[in-house]
Amino acid sequence: MIRDAATLSQPVSRHVKPVETTIQADLTIADAIRSLRSRKIGQTVVYFYVVDGDNRLVGVVPTRTLLLEEPTRAIRDVMIGAVISINADMTLELALELFAMHRLLALPVVDADGRLLGVVDVQLYADETFDLAESRRRDDLFQLMGVSLEQARHAKAILGFRLRMPWLTANIAGGLICAAIGAAFDDVLAKVVVLSMFIPLVLTLSESISIQSMTMSLQFMHGRDVPWKQVRQRLNREWKTSLLLGVASAIMVSTVALLWVRGGSVAPVGVIGLSIAATMVFAAMEGALVPVLLHAARLDPRLASGPLVLVLADILALTTYLGLGTWWLL
Structure with a gap:
């Protein structure tokens, strides 16, 4: 032992x-x-x-x-x-x-x-x-x-710190980027307050499906070479599955969102629903691809995939959500 x-x-x-x-x-x-x-x-x-x-x-x-x-x-x-x-x-x-x-x-x-x-x-x-x-x-x-x-390897605290801090730094960087994205779209958030209420939910759904896809991709990243045929089959199946999940999630969330805009414009509800469906597909494909690309670069996908997948999922989701809201509502 x-x-x-x-x-x-x-x-x-x-x-x-x-x-x-x-x-x-x-x-x-x-x-x-x-x-x-x-x-x-x-x-x-x-x-x-x-x-x-x-x-x-x-x-x-x-x-x-x-x-x-x-x-x-x-x-x-x-x-x-x-x-x-x-x-x-x-x-x-x-x-x-x-x-x-x-x-x-x-x-x-x-x-x-x-x-x-x-x-x-x-x-x-x-x-x-x-x-x-x-x-x-x-x-x-x-x-x-x-x-x-x-x-x-890392029996000492300082060595454990050096091992784990880079991944926390990646999360901090992702959070700061998302803060900058939010600031860039402050006009739409100020005028359509209901959009800001659903930002945590949009990010949570995006993160969840990206991690699910990443975990499933890791299951066949065992050999030295990337099994590209399996990857193509996996991506083809994943976008269809994620689209169904996205549409189902969008319908449920949009139904609840209607309660907040009762008597007002339903356009924000359309933004919320469409953004959830789109970001879940984007995040699922990103989560499936990141381990593959890391493996192809001879990096260990089990160590690096998690933080990278989450950061990219947040950036993609927030940019899509607020960008669509600006285009549609302003």
């Missing part, structure tokens, strides 16, 4: 386990399965790593592929070539970062020439063993791993 920074600085080579389930790249699927069955495998089977004749790591084969692909196909043709691995001289801290970031159950360890030395698995973190098929237990472990890493 990780308890201090000294443990994190240990080389990962001290925790390497041998791999009993390697497969030669030049074998067929049928030959690979026969080879695996002939061995006395005593460890938990997590991944099937593929090596060449010099024991260099060249890929990984999913269990599904071994079971369902044609037995005559070559392992080299069906393996996944992009394998996340670590060098033997890297630290335990880096290994645990990769576990938490990519939600992997094991990491292959290679030498300077790319030869497979063994694996480290998530049980180097957990004292107890657990069922790898229990997704809830697995998710809890990854979350706890991230918390323990940060606690070990």
Whole structure:
């Protein structure tokens, strides 16, 4: 179990386990399965790593592929070539970062020439063993791993301050930008007071749907590369869902807003309803895209997405709301 920074600085080579389930790249699927069955495998089977004749790591084969692909196909043709691995001289801290970031159950360890030395698995973190098929237990472990890493790194208050203050600074900057936007539209707020009453609600709905979309995008940001096909499908589904949610929310809020303008102009109610529908779509798309763009830039979307998504959602929502109000009502 990780308890201090000294443990994190240990080389990962001290925790390497041998791999009993390697497969030669030049074998067929049928030959690979026969080879695996002939061995006395005593460890938990997590991944099937593929090596060449010099024991260099060249890929990984999913269990599904071994079971369902044609037995005559070559392992080299069906393996996944992009394998996340670590060098033997890297630290335990880096290994645990990769576990938490990519939600992997094991990491292959290679030498300077790319030869497979063994694996480290998530049980180097957990004292107890657990069922790898229990997704809830697995998710809890990854979350706890991230918390323990940060606690070990930032045991001192000043280090914790340095870790967390940048994100609070981002929120402060976003708030100041929104204050400036409000000042730029002070004419419409002064003349149509009812608009100012609904600013908190417009921002809350925008923030909520942006965080929902962000959370769903993070679920498939695991590998090294961005799954652009999934991203396109996700965005296509998200704008439709957010439009339905926006329209439903706009109808409910507009109905309540009518009570405040009873006997007066209903134009502000139209601004409120249309703004809610539009900002919820904008915020949902922004929340879905930010993790993708951060991942494409090789930044950790789990660390940076939250503050950035909220700040952008507030700016988009307030600008749309007050801009539409100025255009329509003044």
